[in-house]
Amino acid sequence: MKKNKKEIKPLNCEEAVTRFNDFMDNNLKGKSREELVKHISECRHCFDRLEFEQLLKSKVQQISSRSIGTKNKSLVNRIEKIIASL
């Protein structure tokens, strides 16, 4: 018999980080989500980083909703680029 397919594999930090955006957008489903949640519950480093990214994302959303069509748009673009490159 093969191993239980539902068994979740341990992620390394690099893999976990690549899933942050999907996780925050609620696009991460099923096993991928479980794997990430498990990693975060065990990895202080990624937990802190996810918390930071969520904070940053909510700030960007605040700025975006407030500043559509204003001069702050370039700032929003810059922050979004920074987030994308994290």
Ligand SMILES: [Zn+2]
């Ligand atoms: Zn980690």
